[in-house]
Amino acid sequence: MPVLRDVVGHEQVKKRLKNALTGRVNHAYLFGGPPGVGKKTAGLAFARALLCQRGKGDACGECDDCTISERGVHPDLHIIRPEGASIKIHQLRAMQDGAAFTAFGTGRQVFLVEQAEKMSLAAANCFLKILEEPPSGVVFILITDDLSGMLPTVMSRCQQYRFGFLSGEEVLQVLANTGTDAGYDDDSARVAATLCGGCPGRALAMLNGSDKRGAMLELLMRVVRERPGSVFAPVEELAERENLAGFINYVILFFRDVLIWQITGSTELVINVDRHSYIVELAGAYAKPEVMDILVTAEKASGRLASNVNQRLVLDSLLFKIAGLGDNDRG
Numbered sequence: 001m002p003v004l005r006d007v008v009g010h011e012q013v014k015k016r017l018k019n020a021l022t023g024r025v026n027h028a029y030l031f032g033g034p035p036g037v038g039k040k041t042a043g044l045a046f047a048r049a050l051l052c053q054r055g056k057g058d059a060c061g062e063c064d065d066c067t068i069s070e071r072g073v074h075p076d077l078h079i080i081r082p083e084g085a086s087i088k089i090h091q092l093r094a095m096q097d098g099a100a101f102t103a104f105g106t107g108r109q110v111f112l113v114e115q116a117e118k119m120s121l122a123a124a125n126c127f128l129k130i131l132e133e134p135p136s137g138v139v140f141i142l143i144t145d146d147l148s149g150m151l152p153t154v155m156s157r158c159q160q161y162r163f164g165f166l167s168g169e170e171v172l173q174v175l176a177n178t179g180t181d182a183g184y185d186d187d188s189a190r191v192a193a194t195l196c197g198g199c200p201g202r203a204l205a206m207l208n209g210s211d212k213r214g215a216m217l218e219l220l221m222r223v224v225r226e227r228p229g230s231v232f233a234p235v236e237e238l239a240e241r242e243n244l245a246g247f248i249n250y251v252i253l254f255f256r257d258v259l260i261w262q263i264t265g266s267t268e269l270v271i272n273v274d275r276h277s278y279i280v281e282l283a284g285a286y287a288k289p290e291v292m293d294i295l296v297t298a299e300k301a302s303g304r305l306a307s308n309v310n311q312r313l314v315l316d317s318l319l320f321k322i323a324g325l326g327d328n329d330r331g
């Protein structure tokens with residue numbers, strides 16, 4: 001489990017949490033903000049600090065409780081996450097029972113609730129009931145990517161912490177902290193940090209391959225290399241709206257790099273530095289006006305997709321443009 005001092009970014013939140021730890025500890029905290037920015041990491045670090053016997057504002061890292069936390073799971077930390085589509089009342093009841101157990105060390109029991117917006121109405125009411133007469137030492141940490149999905153009655157009973165996006169530098173720091181043996185190079189880390197939009201969780205997904213960037217760029221290169229033959233081949237892979245939106249986004253970012261390379265001949269402002277050979281290849285295959293044309297078409301496609309236009313039409317118009325169909329034969 002992490003410690004607060006190692007949590008990257010979120011300075012305001014960390015400051016408030018340290019104050020909470022040295023002052024009066026509340027019964028319920030709510031960590032809200034976009035996915036993948038480190039809410040759960042901060043929640044675990046906060047839980048660890050709450051369970052530490054000696055810490056002042058953070059876990060000491062040395063006491064018995066900290067040693068147990070270090071190994072992974074502390075018996076007084078309970079993690080609740082949705083069963084199926086929602087958090088059910090029986091999970092909260094178990095929590096109520098669990099809270100009655102004798103705590104192992106500090107006398108605290110910490111309940112970390114993931115995707116707290118998924119509490120069923122019955123579960124939320126049960127939670128509110130627990131908070132009416134909270135068993136001593138019980139602390140809830142609710143985590144949500146979707147504050148709008150939270151019940152106002154639940155929110156109002158929690159001390160609220162808003163998490164924002166990290167800077168590119170901070171994302172790189174998270175990657176450096178977690179990636180010592182993850183097997184990716186500096187270039188890949190830099191690209192992921194640039195493309196992840198301030199969400200280190202997303203950058204890590206890109207780096208461990210669970211993100212579709214690599215596949216999307218391969219698809220793009222296939223269309224470019226086999227034009228016009230392949231124009232209709234990849235449609236299946238882009239049948240889902242989410243995939244198509246991702247593809248269009250990567251087309252924009254990639255052709256933007258191609259244009260920068262054509263104009264400056266330098267990688268200084270290029271985002272996809274780890275695909276330099278592709279950028280050079282495309283820079284040779286398309287004239288500047290064609291690249292600009294593709295960028296305009298891709299931007300339009302992105303807008304049309306957002307306004308719910310027929311997906312197939314959006315995709316075809318973009319692929320036709322990339323394949324150069326309808327343009328003069330370039331030989």
Ligand SMILES: [Zn+2]
Binds near residue numbers: 060065
């Ligand atoms: Zn400790």
